[in-house]
Amino acid sequence: MTENIIEVRDLVKHYPVTRGIVFKKTIGQVKAVDGVSFELKAGETLGVVGESGCGKSTLARVLMNLERPTAGQVLYKGQDISKLSGGALRRLRRQIQLVMQDPYTSLNPRMTVGDLIGEPFEIHPDVAPRGSRRSKVKELLDLVGLNPEHINRYPHQFSGGQRQRIGIARALALRPEVIVCDEPVSALDVSIQAQVMNLLEKLQAEFGLSYVFIAHDLSVVRHLSDRVAVMYLGKMVEIGTEDEIYERPTHPYTQALLSAVPVPDPTLRDNKAIIRLTGDVPSPVSPPSGCRFRTRCWKAQDICAQEVPLLQIRRGSDHPSACHFAEKREIVATHEAA
């Protein structure tokens, strides 16, 4: 459990904002991910939560090496993946696979399920010799709970939850060590969402997979994750075990986020202490100076505008938090519900 399979160091990804067509000129940077460090251990699930625009999907893209980082490193077993190319990169890609959010647009409508799931074998012929591919695909279909006889069907003949299973089967085809799941259940209905979450857990136990599980739904993340990282506007504001983040959060943003989660229990509606944040997330083109959360934070002081709080373990706490005034606070009565 202690070996680091992925290590991310000071990862930065900026996208240029340009003006003009002929005389294109860069007028700013969207600071999508701005200095993020963490590690993923073998066999664990790291949940990444945050609201839209916080950089979680950009993080997924950089982890997959679909985007080259502006600065910083992503190390897979000590090897910097953004430096790889050609055959070495192709070999690495086998080890890290992606499950995408939208099962409707991430599957080519003109390919059969067999072709979709079998496509990775075309690119990596050494994994499965040509003759055995169809039976491998059938095996994968069975594994994710689909009928192997549906191998010749097209994506439109499946429901949303089934399509997400196809996406998972495709990610599993090359027997990767790491799967990055970018909002894998957020497009699904509750009853279907639970089926897919159970499947992900089963597969992890069976193949010893490591997951980076990106989602905005905090209860989904809690259910699946061993450790959780909270992101806000391109920065990681708090990271810790599932218990540390959900039971003893110290960053005001984490506290506000957790308290805003609607609890499916009407008897708690009157005694919930909900922290109401005002306003919206600022633009990642010109984030606030110092702490990026200060414009919505009720604890903000002068120091928050001047000094960027580092993600470090602070007094009276057991896990890193990027707040000058990090402290424990009693959150909603979620866990006392039972």
Place this chain on the structure above:
Amino acid sequence: MSEQSAPGADGSGRPSGRLLEVDDLRVEFRTRDGVAKVINGVTYHVDAGETLAVLGESGSGKSVTAQTIMGILDTPPGFVTGGQVRFHGKDMLAMSAEQRRRIRGEGIAMIFQDSLSALNPVFTVGFQIAEQFRIRRGMSRADAKKRAIEMLDQVKIPNAKGRYSNYPHQFSGGMRQRAMIAMSLALDPEVLIADEPTTALDVTVQAQIMDLLGELQRERQMGMILITHDLGVVADVADRIAVMYAGRIVEEADVYDLYAKPAHPYTLGLLNSIPRMDEKGQELRTIKGLPPNLMNIPPGCPFNPRCPMAQPVCREKLPPLLQVGRSRASACHFAEELVNRD
């Protein structure tokens, strides 16, 4: 079936003093591939000052019911094949287009899920709100603008005056949803239908919008129909809940009763499949299978192929929505057993 339907609705047709009633509504979509029976006898009502949550998964018919109430159902392919929608006791489905238009906005207004596509991108937000005052209230441009700014202020848009002349794309998602609320409340409706008002929003913004809606509802004593699939949001704001499945109401109950002890196996399954913050590490209890194809709804109870309690009778006889106990109704042959178990 209408004579033994939900509590409160007496199928006899005499005025019951309800604000808005949907009575045994039936809608089908006639498509090239066949006829999809989208709504198969939905009955519910909402009174002044009360929040009814209509809960269901995609395809359960919750939004189509709302569209039928508003008279914005796409026809074709959608056709109302039976039932009534009564507003103050008068059947809206029998009214002329002009009469219905008068109710829209002033009687019943609606907020949509996707505020970006619900607002017209080529007019300013302020103009779209002011338009109603000019056309429906005959106000001058200047007066209408003043009222529109007041409305923006009421939904707590900072710098309402400056924001009046912004276009929808210049607003953030939360702000746009506020503008939508301002627009739907402009003519002071008696009933507000909110169709997934916060689904596209982040949790912290969702909390702001639900607060705002609750506050405005209390001030105005509006009846509210909240359409959602989110069991968490429902638990926070609803007074009563109607659970829909395959175009039917399968359970209707007071919010506390429903969460404490669901009287329909589908509701129970839904509640069980939410990952709870307090129950980590256990396998989630799911509802097996998929919702039925609406072109081919299974005979008997439409939930029977997925139901863990299904008996032979469930495959033969459609269970009507019947009263169980004092404040609830369930469309399950075994509702009594479900409620009385411990």
